[in-house]
Amino acid sequence: MFNDITIGQYFPGNSVIHRLDPRSKLILTLAFIIWVFVLNEIWHYIFPAIYICTVIMLSGISVRYYFKGIKPLWPIIVLTLVINIFFTKGGPVLFNIGPLEVTQAGLNQAILIALRLVFLIVGASVLTLTTSPVQLTDGIERLMGPLQAINFPVGELAMMMTIALRFIPTLLEETDRIMKAQMARGADFDTGNILDKAKSMVPLLVPLFISKGRTKFKMLKFSRLDYGAAIFTAAIIIISVI
DSSP: OGGGOOTTOOOOOOSHHHHSOHHHHHHHHHHHHHHHHHOOSGGGGHHHHHHHHHHHHHHTSOHHHHHTTTGGGHHHHHHHHHHHHHHOOOSOEEEEETTEEEEHHHHHHHHHHHHHHHHHHHHHHHHHHTSOHHHHHHHHHHHTGGGGGGTOOHHHHHHHHHHHHHHHHHHHHHHHHHHHHHHHTTOOSSSSOHHHHHHHTHHHHHHHHSGGGOOOSSOOOOOHHHHHHHHHHHHHHHHHHO
16 A cells, blocks of 8 residues: 555656756746636636646656555545535535535545545655655755755755655655554454544554664674773873873
């Protein structure tokens, strides 16, 4: 499941999109995200759909490779749909599901949010799949260059952002490894309702976030040789200073 996430991965190529300056791709990606969030009518999303499909074709990367990145995030998209459908009120009531009402405003808002999430994922995937880590770092650093006038650590921030983005595949690989280990012990991540699936994620998230403190096969210990070397070095320094 986690191997399907494409955000943070780089796909080498020589397409038109690959050859664009990384600064252009960063600016265009930001503009695309703003464009997607500004639209407030469902039929308006025909235009960003045409735009992103054109970009995908020009990138030379399979459309299936892009959209498989959405597959692991379907639970989040569905959860967002459910929350907006049942808890956004306004307009005529379309139908009832038990005590819950589905209104026209709730349905429209749910579809809008789902479309925004899909376009956001695909747009970010286009940027990372067609831009190498070095290019991405250089692009961010150049765009934020004017901030150096106020002694802002542009280079460090650009590197930090790029490392964080490129760490996503590593984090997903670690998550997949822990999930397989938990499944071998009898954990079930597939059956049950949304609440049951959320509870089943606890034994997955806990070891993921505390894995930095895991035990080592070979423990490091100071020996007499280390203490002797430290005393000898300190003695030489003190004698030379005196």
